Amino acid sequence: MRTKDASKEQAIREEALEMIVQEGFKGLSMQKLAKKANVSPATIYLYFENRQDLLNQLFMGVQQKVIEASLVGFDPEMPFEEGMKVLWLNRFRYFKEHPAEFFFLEQFVNSPLLSCVNNWDKKKNLVNPLQKFAENAVARNEIEELPFELYWPIGFSPLYQLIKYELHPVLYLGKHFEISEEKLLKALQIVLKGMKKG
Structure with missing residues (x-):
């Protein structure tokens, strides 16, 4: 089981916030977010169940x-x-x-x-x-x-x-x-x- 890394979670949150401000909610995709946060898409799902959960938690x-x-x-x-x-x-x-x-x-x-x-x-x-x-x-x-x-x-x-x-x-x-x-x-x-x- 992969362990969670607080710095990666913070990077995901920060990049998601910036993407939404710049491109709106429609501009937020997990693939683009993973690339910007320098993590794999699978890593995002260690911290958030899905896109809606990410938005809610943010x-x-x-x-x-x-x-x-x-x-x-x-x-x-x-x-x-x-x-x-x-x-x-x-x-x-x-x-x-x-x-x-x-x-x-x-x-x-x-x-x-x-x-x-x-x-x-x-x-x-x-x-x-x-x-x-x-x-x-x-x-x-x-x-x-x-x-x-x-x-x-x-x-x-x-x-x-x-x-x-x-x-x-x-x-x-x-x-x-x-x-x-x-x-x-x-x-x-x-x-x-x-x-x-x-």
């Missing part, structure tokens, strides 16, 4: 890294403005350093592939703290009471659009455009103003 791995990065220095008990600042800056900085992961997630969550990810509880590691954070802010009369499914798009959709501008300005704006953290926090203040109670 999605879950990237999402978990994003969740962990998002929650650095964050506490659901923080005042709402302080906590949102931490969450926005953490995500912005992470994706600025890992643009391929951002574009991979954008493709994955906007495709039918998302429905193929089963039994994934790790997202609760992000949802539960954010839900508690929002509940605390409502209890302190810092923000309007909203269903949680409204809180996320109102609070974070502008951030994701700004990340797109930062990572691919020509595509979205037709010119060079840089999002400084100062601009980011100015946008956050407008979002917070819209969410405040009264």
